[in-house]
Amino acid sequence: MIPHDTEEELIKKYKPLVAKLARTFNPATSEDLQDLIQVGCIGLLKGIRKFDPSRKNKLSTFVYRPILWELIKYAKKCQRATCNYSMTQLEFANNIPLCYKDFVSLLQEIIPSSCSELETQVIWLKSHGYTFSEISVLIERTKSTTSKIYYRAIQKIKESYNAIPT
Numbered sequence: 001m002i003p004h005d006t007e008e009e010l011i012k013k014y015k016p017l018v019a020k021l022a023r024t025f026n027p028a029t030s031e032d033l034q035d036l037i038q039v040g041c042i043g044l045l046k047g048i049r050k051f052d053p054s055r056k057n058k059l060s061t062f063v064y065r066p067i068l069w070e071l072i073k074y075a076k077k078c079q080r081a082t083c084n085y086s087m088t089q090l091e092f093a094n095n096i097p098l099c100y101k102d103f104v105s106l107l108q109e110i111i112p113s114s115c116s117e118l119e120t121q122v123i124w125l126k127s128h129g130y131t132f133s134e135i136s137v138l139i140e141r142t143k144s145t146t147s148k149i150y151y152r153a154i155q156k157i158k159e160s161y162n163a164i165p166t
Contacts, residue, residue, distance in 0.1 A: 010048050010059070011041060017060060018044055021067055025075055036071060043070030076129040114160070119153035126150055 015037070022036035047063030115123075118139065125135045136146040 007045065007048055011044055014044055014060065014063060015041065017063070018067055021064075021071060025071060036074065039070050039074040040067045043067035046070070072129075114156050115153050119149055119156070122146060122150045123153050 018040035019033075019037050022033060022040050025036055027033040027036055043066040044063050047066035048059070050066070051057075051059055051062050121139065122135055125138065126132075130138075132143045132146045132150070135150075136143045139146065141149070
């Protein structure tokens with residue numbers, strides 16, 4: 001067990017690591033960055049408290065995951081809080097967030113042209129932590145159909161990679 005005053009010193013020492021990880025989430029404002037840093041510090045504190053020096057790990061390596069997981073949980077919570085589940089598919093298509101458009105443009109090489117716009121939407125939503133139930137509401141399909149759309153798109157991506165000559 002690490003003493004409380006040592007915890008505070010370690011938090012100050014590893015706060016730059018937290019800030020570095022928080023910046024990877026591309027916060028829109030400095031307030032958003034500060035929120036992410038605070039959340040990351042919670043993960044850092046959890047990691048410090050679970051750290052076992054007898055296992056011969058570096059503390060920075062050990063706390064990396066708890067920090068990252070806290071940041072991911074917070075980002076998903078924020079994303080879901082701003083999501084309007086009553087949107088129809090057409091409204092969703094017309095209000096696609098900029099980050100989705102960036103995602104599609106960056107992944108043009110990964111997502112084969114054989115994937116439909118709907119499949120691309122489902123991949124994006126799933127990669128951002130939405131469940132099949134939530135996605136099915138957004139695209140107005142059943143949960144089962146949404147799952148099939150997702151796995152069909154993943155299969156197309158795998159096939160396109162297998163078709164690339166090495």
